[in-house]
Amino acid sequence: MSKTKGASRTSASGHNLARLTDLYATMVRIRSFEETALQAHKASEIPGPLHVSIGQEGVAAGVCANLGRADRITSNHRGHGHALAKGAEAGRMFLELFGREGGYCGGKGGSMHIADFSVGMLGANGVVTGGIPIAVGAAQGLKMLKSEAVVVCFFGDGAVNRGPFLEGFNWAALFRLPVLFVCEDNGVAAFTATASVTAGPGVMARAESLGVTGLSVDGNDVIAVDAAAAQLLADVRSGGGPRILHARTYRWTGHTSTDAAAWRVPAEVAAGKAGCPIARLRTTLSERGAKDLDTIDAAAAAEMAACRATAHAAQWPRPSTAFDDVQDIGAVRHV
Amino acid sequence: MSKTKGASRTSASGHNLARLTDLYATMVRIRSFEETALQAHKASEIPGPLHVSIGQEGVAAGVCANLGRADRITSNHRGHGHALAKGAEAGRMFLELFGREGGYCGGKGGSMHIADFSVGMLGANGVVTGGIPIAVGAAQGLKMLKSEAVVVCFFGDGAVNRGPFLEGFNWAALFRLPVLFVCEDNGVAAFTATASVTAGPGVMARAESLGVTGLSVDGNDVIAVDAAAAQLLADVRSGGGPRILHARTYRWTGHTSTDAAAWRVPAEVAAGKAGCPIARLRTTLSERGAKDLDTIDAAAAAEMAACRATAHAAQWPRPSTAFDDVQDIGAVRHV
Amino acid sequence: MSKADATIEVTLVDAGRLAVQQEMRRDPTVWVLGEDVARGGLWGQYRGFLEEFGPERVVSTPISESTIMGAGLGAALVGTRPIIEMRIFDFVMCAMDELVNQIAKIRYMFGGQARPAVVVRMPHGMWRNSAAQHSQMLESWFVHLPGVIVVAPSCAEDEAGLMVSAIRSDDPVLFFDPKDLWPLTGTMPAGEIAPIPFGKARRLREGKDLTIVTWSAIVPKVSEAAASLAEQGVHADVLDLRTLWPWDEAAVLASVAKTKRLLVVHEAVEVGGFGGEIVARVIDQLGPSNVKIAKRLGAPRLPIPFSPPLENQIRVTVDKIVAAGLAAARA
Amino acid sequence: MSKADATIEVTLVDAGRLAVQQEMRRDPTVWVLGEDVARGGLWGQYRGFLEEFGPERVVSTPISESTIMGAGLGAALVGTRPIIEMRIFDFVMCAMDELVNQIAKIRYMFGGQARPAVVVRMPHGMWRNSAAQHSQMLESWFVHLPGVIVVAPSCAEDEAGLMVSAIRSDDPVLFFDPKDLWPLTGTMPAGEIAPIPFGKARRLREGKDLTIVTWSAIVPKVSEAAASLAEQGVHADVLDLRTLWPWDEAAVLASVAKTKRLLVVHEAVEVGGFGGEIVARVIDQLGPSNVKIAKRLGAPRLPIPFSPPLENQIRVTVDKIVAAGLAAARA
Ligand SMILES: Cc1ncc(C[n+]2csc(CCOP(=O)(O)OP(=O)(O)O)c2C)c(N)n1
Numbered sequence A, B: 001m002s003k004t005k006g007a008s009r010t011s012a013s014g015h016n017l018a019r020l021t022d023l024y025a026t027m028v029r030i031r032s033f034e035e036t037a038l039q040a041h042k043a044s045e046i047p048g049p050l051h052v053s054i055g056q057e058g059v060a061a062g063v064c065a066n067l068g069r070a071d072r073i074t075s076n077h078r079g080h081g082h083a084l085a086k087g088a089e090a091g092r093m094f095l096e097l098f099g100r101e102g103g104y105c106g107g108k109g110g111s112m113h114i115a116d117f118s119v120g121m122l123g124a125n126g127v128v129t130g131g132i133p134i135a136v137g138a139a140q141g142l143k144m145l146k147s148e149a150v151v152v153c154f155f156g157d158g159a160v161n162r163g164p165f166l167e168g169f170n171w172a173a174l175f176r177l178p179v180l181f182v183c184e185d186n187g188v189a190a191f192t193a194t195a196s197v198t199a200g201p202g203v204m205a206r207a208e209s210l211g212v213t214g215l216s217v218d219g220n221d222v223i224a225v226d227a228a229a230a231q232l233l234a235d236v237r238s239g240g241g242p243r244i245l246h247a248r249t250y251r252w253t254g255h256t257s258t259d260a261a262a263w264r265v266p267a268e269v270a271a272g273k274a275g276c277p278i279a280r281l282r283t284t285l286s287e288r289g290a291k292d293l294d295t296i297d298a299a300a301a302a303e304m305a306a307c308r309a310t311a312h313a314a315q316w317p318r319p320s321t322a323f324d325d326v327q328d329i330g331a332v333r334h335v
Numbered sequence C, D: 001m002s003k004a005d006a007t008i009e010v011t012l013v014d015a016g017r018l019a020v021q022q023e024m025r026r027d028p029t030v031w032v033l034g035e036d037v038a039r040g041g042l043w044g045q046y047r048g049f050l051e052e053f054g055p056e057r058v059v060s061t062p063i064s065e066s067t068i069m070g071a072g073l074g075a076a077l078v079g080t081r082p083i084i085e086m087r088i089f090d091f092v093m094c095a096m097d098e099l100v101n102q103i104a105k106i107r108y109m110f111g112g113q114a115r116p117a118v119v120v121r122m123p124h125g126m127w128r129n130s131a132a133q134h135s136q137m138l139e140s141w142f143v144h145l146p147g148v149i150v151v152a153p154s155c156a157e158d159e160a161g162l163m164v165s166a167i168r169s170d171d172p173v174l175f176f177d178p179k180d181l182w183p184l185t186g187t188m189p190a191g192e193i194a195p196i197p198f199g200k201a202r203r204l205r206e207g208k209d210l211t212i213v214t215w216s217a218i219v220p221k222v223s224e225a226a227a228s229l230a231e232q233g234v235h236a237d238v239l240d241l242r243t244l245w246p247w248d249e250a251a252v253l254a255s256v257a258k259t260k261r262l263l264v265v266h267e268a269v270e271v272g273g274f275g276g277e278i279v280a281r282v283i284d285q286l287g288p289s290n291v292k293i294a295k296r297l298g299a300p301r302l303p304i305p306f307s308p309p310l311e312n313q314i315r316v317t318v319d320k321i322v323a324a325g326l327a328a329a330r331a
């Protein structure tokens, strides 16, 4: 996560090499995190379902580069990238994926419920669209507290068919809340092509009909995402109310790690992979003379391998901790 | 309810005198029904909450004139007019309002839950927006059964801020279902000006963003409502999928019969009353030489007074009937 | 009467209003959101609030129950303390994901990082012939739901004191106002409203013949029935639980250990109601051999009908409570 | 083996699939709607259905739970018989208004005019470290909800026979598939799947020392525990209720009248679970003096955690059942 604020944020549009390199590094770390997690899941080191966002890294990286630590995000079931880009530690995330002590949720959440409130990551969510009401409420609370922080709400294209989408957008527009909605449109919802279950002209039209305007960009062009997010967040921060960023992207894999995605059209997958946001930025960076890209790649791979190894060797949570953090009053005790 | 179908439906646009007189009679009966009910409620003859639609009669009358008996409607908490226009009997409705034996629901429903399945009235609903998913499902069922019937879904402007609005519209458009959505926009939701809680350009834009097109009309001009409904229902019947009719109207009274509506702006109420759909059509009819209008008025008043008296004198349901019609298997018995 | 002993007469709705007002004055992060709240709420629970606290803290919302609930949660996550007004309990069904999957679980799922310090106000129960969709009582559901506190007062004083505790609680509190009792008048100490701790029953009457456990809207009828029973020589120990989770198991066990006879009375449907839990715990803790009888009295398993005689038919009445009390005492 | 006695081996998921398939072949008004059903459903419950029945009867829907539920109801009101597939029970929380306020009440509110003949399929329960939002069991809630039937099978044969009854029922049926048991293999008669009536328990084992009442996903563990108890000389009468509303009170009472000892075992949270209802009814009907002990074993009041050792900590295990059985038998 870039910790830059104010003036440096506007420099996003200039795209100096350092910023692009940061974006590249963020994407590479996300990719490496998830590839490592996939391997660990295949090796039965990680229990439960695992949803990875391989191919979509440009959105998380490009958006979160425009956020400060005090800003908040909400996420969905496919939230590793959002968390990492917002500054969560890969090590504690791995521990959580493995269900080990020291994980972000003490092993209670797993992949689908990673949160790091200390960096403003208000949590992944196992319920589609579940993050939208929470995000608008967080924005409302921040506004009430006269905070300058804003909220970014990440959700998928599948989320636009659940009712809270309408409610939350209307609400944010009505109360002019400081929230940026980010729709990661990868064309699918679980195993279903979103176009086959979504009527009308699309998410931007829906948002506009609810009083929320914004931009639609190629989500695999992280430079475009960064620029659009910078512009929209400037509007949001200046009190203009909510905005939407619609980022068209592609998910390379199946729905969960156990879905081999045999149902996907091979040509489509090939085209999707060809649009890899990391490869695209790498080309740009190389053209501009960046040299340390291999180092970045290697560092990310090493970091994630180490995290995996550490997590694998880590303690399990003490079983009695299952009884902690339910509620203060009326909590049942371990007997 | 006009029982005409097919060709006669298209004659709606011609607006011959007989049809206009029918529309007039329907509106007068609704008005008379509700004024009588209000008096009965004030006299403590009717228990529980009562929501009347005085001032909005043009919508129910104009739309239902285009429906046959096999067509279905769903309604909301303010549904007397919809039921009457669809052909429900005033007498049985009064019995239900009074909670008496012989009422449509045997006294179990009351004003907020009137239904008459025999004329295709699938029920009022105490939950705002509750009728929308039901209506689209009914349309889906009818389509599956290869029925030619269509469904009309009445709801208020307050309903457009609940999630099922989005879900149901998307769904109807997606499956090209034979449903006409009718938004009765009276500018208020309970005690709140709808504009103060609704962001964006409005209900038509919301509908269009979900793939549903339609028409917006002056709902107090029953001729316009009739014509628009005829046109939209022709589209729906010919397999064109869902449509929306947005009818701008005005509710003269408070939210419920116990709400004196002191909160409403007097000038606004006066303007609303000046737009009375019944008075307007009466003027038109008089100009065209219709003579039996006083007779219609008197007949309606007499009918409703008689219904009220009958209901007031009617038997209460046997207390043990409280145990009927819960479920077939696993029903608890009266002891 | 000394000043310290001064009391005021208030309706239940005013008791709740005064409690919220006191806490909103005390803590600027407390606020309320829901339909029509800026206009005072459906029953005047928030009368005068807009004028005093302004539209940022008294937020009238669209008819968007999912978001009323979910936004309340989100606002709590950044450090405010929302009172989520749901208008009528039945409409909470439009916001169950936000309540059950999010509010109740978020602290646990995130390993303690989240503090969903919300009060969800849900006026419930039969209410002047309002029929099936405006009369439900499902408070027992939430006892079965880990992560929440369940509060169900029956009188003005408890409405006020429990509301103060609810607002100050870091746990999510489901607060069931007994909406048919809004006009009920009660007496409470003048001045600062003190918090009433969760999990402590109120003893309405002391007796040795029978333990009656009850809560919420039915309590006034139970009191009346207990008086009538006393006239007939049956002296009931009557406990108003006030909160269902946590609930005052110790008080109930102590009472039944003494009387050997238990009758649970609630307005909600008897089957699957919280009365079953109470009976099961009492039997579990005291052993069947130490209990002579354990009965429940609730509504039959029916939706609430509209018509007065039908509603009366299924309602728990004073007569039914007296009859059940006599049967239990004599068994 | 004669043809009439021929049996087939099937997994629980296939048993359900065959039952739905049989009924869809029999009755053209039966259809299924839900996310991904045209692709066979999340677990293959509808494998091959799109090919056989076409997209009008096997309807993959948007992620719109309110409308999946509500549209199913609407379609029932015009005479079709939908199977409403909710994918995972937890998501039903997004459709509770449609289920609780509409489906369960519509027949009653309308005085019998409506027949909401829907089957709501809600795979529930703990499921391979899926954490709090994908593991809940709240079946007891719906016992408390008038207007619905509650079905919770535990084996392939019951899944099939109860599904046939559910589809043929004019009442709304809430069908809780035990999702962790999908791969469990069972034996059922070849040929036409016969309906299993609601409200009849299945006796898994006969015994005189202790009555164990159970249902759904925990049943295989209860069987294992009962076998172990038998080795230790405690012979349990084990009843799988199969349906919670109506439930086989007669069978339970008869068994407890014989054994005098009751243990209810369920996977769901013990507090507020259906075990309380069973204990309360048994005590009510037999009288405390005719029962020596009545206990429940369920999960502690906690959300479901993700990590295997945490999940195991709160899970009802064979060991815990054995221990509870021994304690009950010896008390
Ligand atoms: C309310 C709800 N319904 C269904 C599901 C099951 N589910 C999990 S992810 C998913 C697809 C979501 O699609 P999208 O939002 O586009 O995210 P993507 O999988 O593409 O990342 C579904 C249906 C769920 N988690 N929550």
Ligand SMILES: Cc1ncc(C[n+]2csc(CCOP(=O)(O)OP(=O)(O)O)c2C)c(N)n1
Pocket (backbone or CB within 6 Å): B077, B078, B126, B127, B128, B129, B155, B156, B157, B158, B159, B186, B188, B189, B190, B251, B255, C035, C063, C065, C087, C091, C094
């Ligand atoms: C889900 C839900 N929320 C709140 C209510 C309470 N309520 C009843 S009618 C109403 C206003 C509805 O407004 P609108 O749909 O415009 O109908 P109108 O009153 O104007 O006829 C409200 C908020 C309800 N019945 N259902």
Ligand SMILES: [Mg+2]
Pocket (backbone or CB within 6 Å): A156, A157, A158, A184, A185, A186, A187, A188, A189, A190, A194
């Ligand atoms: Mg997607």
Ligand SMILES: [Mg+2]
Pocket (backbone or CB within 6 Å): B156, B157, B158, B184, B185, B186, B187, B188, B189, B190, B194
């Ligand atoms: Mg309105």
